[in-house]
């Protein structure tokens with residue numbers, strides 16, 4: 476599916492210092508592993524800090540658990556026995572592929588719920604050939620575990636394939652920490668690992684990736700008595716229900732959370748609030764509303780324990796609608812499983828003394844996909860003129876806050892510029908650039924997505940003014956060096972508009 480411009484995009488991602496790989500490049504690379512370059516890591520930090528802010532503002536608390544856990548945990552969670560991909564092998568060259576992905580690539584369908592026979596029939600009917608050698612596939616589906624295993628202290632263990640399970644295990648600790656009051660929310664941002672068969676699509680599908688998952692522990696009897704629901708029930712979201720999916724394409728329709736509950740698209744106020752929060756997070760990243768939709772899971776693709784289950788999908792330029800988040804009502808499945816397997820009762824007590832196992836509502840996503848999505852959506856290449864490339868990310872998400880340019884590479888200008896850099900670095904991410912023409916530096920700054928560029932010229936030495944240039948309007952304003960830090964703070968963090976300057 477090489478699209479026009481996809482090659483440009485791929486080289487941009489590498490050359491701008493966003494994402495490199497597969498890593499390690501000098502040894503030929505291993506599929507599914509990537510290195511975030513300096514610009515990419517700054518962007519990913521913005522994404523993760525936005526997630527922290529959203530969760531913290533909603534009363535969640537962050538924890539950090541180990542990435543390696545003994546296999547008895549994964550046996551209890553079900554991962555050891557069922558966390559597998561279905562694979563199919565090329566008869567001619569022997570290459571192995573993930574069967575459902577072969578079907579999905581380039582088609583707007585989900586093969587998750589296809590039976591093995593359905594997959595084989597689809598491949599035959601649609602004459603899908605081996606992407607490597609164009610050969611035919613064997614007529615059988617095999618399974619491969621996605622768990623990466625290791626041995627620790629003589630015990631079989633696995634690298635976690637998700638952060639969620641590790642978040643459930645200290646339930647009793649949280650219960651005490653949160654003063655024995657439900658509901659409470661906990662989230663975790665950290666690495667997880669899946670031994671994918673044939674990872675492609677850059678960091679959208681890596682073997683090592685960063686998850687950001689929030690879990691709310693709730694009394695099942697309180698799911699429809701959810702305080703924060705009142706405030707958000709009239710918010711309109713792009714719910715795309717299972718029945719609408721069957722009757723055609725997504726039409727961009729929005730309905731309120733309340734309506735979704737009345738129509739029984741979702742089952743509880745608490746779940747409605749969770750899906751609203753997840754949607755809000757993608758708005759907080761600055762993703763345009765018309766690129767976000769919420770897709771209900773089909774009855775047959777839902778995990779057997781899941782009650783409500785919806786995905787958030789983003790419309791990407793390179794890959795079309797792409798899953799970026801799952802919101803699940805996991806009921807009491809996890810705490811029940813781990814109570815049974817560990818012998819420790821993971822339960823709570825109601826005011827009347829009744830004991831019960833809490834339900835878990837989960838908002839599961841990561842930071843790689845949102846980071847990639849921001850690059851994909853906001854990458855802009857102008858073909859006319861000098862072929863200017865701009866990473867038009869929303870200003871609050873831009874990797875670098877401000878570029879500083881001495882007009883020429885002359886000692887007195889460099890000295891004045893360096894003083895400004897030292898001062899601004901205390902509050903901002905600053906890129907100091909004195910190489911090449913000023914025009915080239917403006918282009919580079921826009922390519923990095925930096926909202927503002929400050930130029931120090933000979934007049935600056937006399938009148939103590941510098942020029943600030945705005946990335947999107949390309950307008951320029953002279954301001955006092957003394958007030959530069961305050962002005963940038965207002966623009967970047969205080970909601971001030973560039974047009975208000977002067």
Ligand SMILES: [Zn+2]
Nearest residue numbers: 565568605608
């Ligand atoms: Zn082949």
